[in-house]
Amino acid sequence: MSAPDPTLLSLNVATVRTQWSLEQAIEGCARHGIGWIAPWRDKLAECGLARAKALIKTHGLKVSSLCRGGMFPAADDAGRRAAIDDNKRAIDEAAELGAACLVLIAGGLPKGSKDIAGARAQVKDGIAALLEHARAARLPLAIEPLHPMYAADRACVNTLEHALDLCDALGAGLGVAVDVYHVWWDPDLAAGIERAGKRILGFHLCDWLVPTTDLLLDRGMMGDGVIDIPAIRRMVEAQFYAGPREVEIFSQNNWWKRDADEVMRTVKDRYASAT
Amino acid sequence: MSAPDPTLLSLNVATVRTQWSLEQAIEGCARHGIGWIAPWRDKLAECGLARAKALIKTHGLKVSSLCRGGMFPAADDAGRRAAIDDNKRAIDEAAELGAACLVLIAGGLPKGSKDIAGARAQVKDGIAALLEHARAARLPLAIEPLHPMYAADRACVNTLEHALDLCDALGAGLGVAVDVYHVWWDPDLAAGIERAGKRILGFHLCDWLVPTTDLLLDRGMMGDGVIDIPAIRRMVEAQFYAGPREVEIFSQNNWWKRDADEVMRTVKDRYASAT
Numbered sequence: 001m002s003a004p005d006p007t008l009l010s011l012n013v014a015t016v017r018t019q020w021s022l023e024q025a026i027e028g029c030a031r032h033g034i035g036w037i038a039p040w041r042d043k044l045a046e047c048g049l050a051r052a053k054a055l056i057k058t059h060g061l062k063v064s065s066l067c068r069g070g071m072f073p074a075a076d077d078a079g080r081r082a083a084i085d086d087n088k089r090a091i092d093e094a095a096e097l098g099a100a101c102l103v104l105i106a107g108g109l110p111k112g113s114k115d116i117a118g119a120r121a122q123v124k125d126g127i128a129a130l131l132e133h134a135r136a137a138r139l140p141l142a143i144e145p146l147h148p149m150y151a152a153d154r155a156c157v158n159t160l161e162h163a164l165d166l167c168d169a170l171g172a173g174l175g176v177a178v179d180v181y182h183v184w185w186d187p188d189l190a191a192g193i194e195r196a197g198k199r200i201l202g203f204h205l206c207d208w209l210v211p212t213t214d215l216l217l218d219r220g221m222m223g224d225g226v227i228d229i230p231a232i233r234r235m236v237e238a239q240f241y242a243g244p245r246e247v248e249i250f251s252q253n254n255w256w257k258r259d260a261d262e263v264m265r266t267v268k269d270r271y272a273s274a275t
Numbered sequence: 276m277s278a279p280d281p282t283l284l285s286l287n288v289a290t291v292r293t294q295w296s297l298e299q300a301i302e303g304c305a306r307h308g309i310g311w312i313a314p315w316r317d318k319l320a321e322c323g324l325a326r327a328k329a330l331i332k333t334h335g336l337k338v339s340s341l342c343r344g345g346m347f348p349a350a351d352d353a354g355r356r357a358a359i360d361d362n363k364r365a366i367d368e369a370a371e372l373g374a375a376c377l378v379l380i381a382g383g384l385p386k387g388s389k390d391i392a393g394a395r396a397q398v399k400d401g402i403a404a405l406l407e408h409a410r411a412a413r414l415p416l417a418i419e420p421l422h423p424m425y426a427a428d429r430a431c432v433n434t435l436e437h438a439l440d441l442c443d444a445l446g447a448g449l450g451v452a453v454d455v456y457h458v459w460w461d462p463d464l465a466a467g468i469e470r471a472g473k474r475i476l477g478f479h480l481c482d483w484l485v486p487t488t489d490l491l492l493d494r495g496m497m498g499d500g501v502i503d504i505p506a507i508r509r510m511v512e513a514q515f516y517a518g519p520r521e522v523e524i525f526s527q528n529n530w531w532k533r534d535a536d537e538v539m540r541t542v543k544d545r546y547a548s549a550t
Contacts, residue, residue, distance in 0.1 A: 109485075114503040120462065149424040151460035152485045152501045162462050185426035187395065187437050210384075210427045212490055226427045228389040 001234055004245070004275050006268075010036030010064035012204070012248035013043055015267065019260035022047040023055055030059035032264040036244040038065045039097070041090060053097055064101075064244035065142065065177070065202050066094035071107035072126030073119040073156070080122060083107070084129045091130065095137040100243060101201040102134070103177050104143050106157040108150065119156045128170055135173045142201035143167065144177035147185075149215050159183075160192030167199055178236060179204035179248070181219060184227040193235040200241040205229060205275055206249045217252040221266060223274030233275060247271065276509055279520070279550050281543075285311030285339035287479070287523035288318055290542065294535035297322040298330055305334035307539040311519040313340045314372070316365060328372055339376075339519035340417065340452070340477050341369035346382035347401030348394040348431070355397060358382070359404045366405065370412040375518060376476040377409070378452050379418050381432040383425070394431045403445055410448045417476035418442065419452035422460075424490050434458075435467030442474055453511060454479035454523070456494060459502040468510040475516040480504060480550055481524045492527035496541060498549030508550060522546065 011034050013025045020028060022043040029037050037056065044052055044066070056063060069090040074080045087104075094102040106123045109116060127141065134141050143163040146155035157163050160176060160183055167174045176196050181204070183189055193200070207225030212218050222229055233245075247267050249255050255263050286309050288300045295303060297318040304312050312331065319327055319341070331338060344365040349355045362379075369377040381398045384391060402416065409416050418438040421430035432438050435451060435458055442449045451471050456479070458464050468475070482500030487493050497504055508520075522542050524530050530538050 109501055114501050116460070116501075116503070147423065148460040149422065149487075149490075152483055152487075156460075158460055159462065185391070185423040185431075185433055187434065208427055212424070212427075215424075215487060215490060226384055226389050226391075228391070 001230065004233070004271055006272065007035055008244050009034050009268065009271050010038055010244040010246040011264070011267065012038040012067065012246045013040055014067070015247055015249045015255065016260045016263055017043070018256040019263070022052055024260070026055045026059055026061060028260060028264055029061055032268060034264070034268065035062060036064045036246070037061050038063065038067055038246050038248070040067045041093065044093060049093055049096055056097065062244070063097045063099040064246050065103045066090065066097060066099045068103040068105050069141070070104040073107045073110050073122040075110040075112070080126065084126055087126070087130050088133050091134050091137050091139050095139045099139070101140040101142040101175070101177070103202065104141050105146060106143070106155040108153040108156055116151065116156055123157060124166055124169065127166060127174065131170060131173050140201050141174050142177040143174065144179060144202070145182055147182040159186060160196060161188060164192065164195055164199070175199035175201035177202035177204060180227050180229055180232050181206050181208060184208060184232065189232070190235055193239060197239050200236055200239055202243065202246060203236050203241060204246045204248050205271070206247065214252065217250045219249045219251055221249060221255065222247070222270040229275045245271070245275065276505065279508070279546055281547065282310055283519050284309050284543065284546050285313055285519040285521040286539070286542065287313040287342065287521045288315055289342070290522055290524045290530065291535045291538055292318070293531040294538070297327055299535070301330045301334050301336060303535060303539055304336055307543060309539070309543065310337060311339045311521070312336050313338065313342055313521050313523070315342045316368065319368065324368055324371055331372065337519070338372045338374040339521050340378045341365065341372060341374045343378040343380050344416070345380035345430070348382045348385050348397040350385040350387070354385070355401065359401055362401070362405050363408050366409050366412050366414050370414045374414070376415040376417040376450070376452070378477065379416050380421060381418070381430040383428040383431055391426065391431055398432060399441055399444065402441060402449065406445060406448050415476050416449050417452040418449065419454060419477070420457055422457040434461060435471060436463060439467065439470055439474070450474035450476035452477035452479060455502050455504055455507050456481050456483060459483060459507065464507070465510055468514060472514050475511055475514055477518065477521060478511050478516060479521045479523050480546070481522065489527065492525045494524045494526055496524060496530065497522070497545040504550045520546070520550065
């Protein structure tokens with residue numbers, strides 16, 4: 001197995017979200033020799049799309065993904081239409097930045113609902129309603145299954161298998177983002193990655209800490225947890241995935257409290273030694 | 276769909292673990308007209324097996340399960356043998372109490388390990404090593420898949436499908452416990468319950484709160500969360516499951532802080548109105 005290719009490392013800006021603006025993250029990537037970046041839309045809006053695009057170009061970076069679209073289920077038609085409209089804007093922004101894909105997070109149960117099958121049907125309908133727009137923009141949509149602990153409030157697509165069923169049903173222009181944090185536990189992971197094949201549009205890295213003290217904001221740096229990341233890298237590379245590897249760490253009590261340049265150095269070191 | 280049968284309600288003593296000893300829980304069940312109880316082994320040891328058995332008989336209760344066996348993976352052979360020996364003792368205790376089953380929780384990764392496939396193989400070997408003893412005691416073993424958020428540190432069997440694969444591979448004397456908390460998110464839940472069929476040995480109730488503030492100790496009372504419990508009850512009853520329904524709620528900041536008789540009244544009310 002070859003060493004992790006340093007030219008494929010990407011910084012998801014969520015990793016330094018409390019420390020840096022998007023402009024600072026772009027400059028930070030350039031300073032640390034990280035060639036890819038993945039902005040979130042809130043930071044992109046703060047920076048301004050045109051300015052972000054210019055800064056990314058000036059610093060010679062590439063955009064591994066825009067985070068994020070999705071969040072389809074809603075309590076009423078107006079809510080569902082608003083989500084689709086917002087997703088179309090996200091597609092346009094991602095295309096303008098030349099992003100490799102737009103990450104789609106399904107969304108959870110509408111407020112007050114216990115109908116997860118219904119929410120899943122709304123996700124399917126929502127993605128279907130976006131596909132023509134995405135194809136016209138030549139912008140791949142990457143469904144990212146989230147860990148089942150987010151099924152209620154964040155994403156009701158929780159396995160690679162489910163995400164691929166959506167891809168099969170809806171056709172061209174769709175793929176998946178494989179985040180080790182969300183899928184590492186899945187006994188069918190190897191089969192799912194093989195089934196995904198060329199539809200792998202993104203590969204995201206962090207680690208699962210023991211203990212995990214918060215469902216959302218206690219992700220670990222690669223190497224600090226229990227995920228066999230090299231094993232999962234082998235699986236995605238066996239499917240000829242040769243795209244960027246995005247480091248995305250939500251860590252309210254550790255990495256978000258550290259100096260961002262220290263975080264960047266650690267990301268680079270751990271990418272090389274623990275992925 | 277018929278109303279929940281009040282004679283099938285069972286109190287898992289973890290629901291009042293901070294308030295009551297096993298003796299108090301037995302008396303509490305009798306006082307509140309709850310006909311089934313599920314002890315944990317730590318409380319059983321405090322009470323003493325013979326005394327617990329006598330108290331349960333005196334109060335006319337039945338034992339829906341003993342919690343718990345399992346925890347098979349270990350870093351070395353001695354650890355794995357110790358787990359099997361302890362499980363044999365748990366089988367003997369459950370048989371002595373006339374429990375309907377012994378609940379098996381797989382166990383997580385051995386300390387320092389990232390080999391989840393290896394841990395899963397150890398679970399299979401561990402259950403295989405128990406089966407003769409369990410069959411001789413005529414004591415069914417119920418594999419309880421736990422939510423994937425426990426894969427690292429508590430149980431590496433995380434889906435009904437995986438639990439049933441183990442049942443298929445290992446044969447008679449094994450079944451599954453279906454806890455709505457652990458399986459509600461699974462897009463293949465209906466198929467899994469149908470596949471389980473007569474192998475459903477237990478049905479456990481609580482609810483998934485939004486937000487959930489702790490991975491282990493923030494379970495909700497039935498009706499306070501997002502799980503469509505009646506829908507899952509329909510699925511298990513369609514497989515002719517007519518056994519007890521165990522209420523098991525770990526709730527460090529709410530139910531464990533309340534008066535235990537209030538908890539018992541709420542369990543009964545919500546069992547009737549929200550399951």
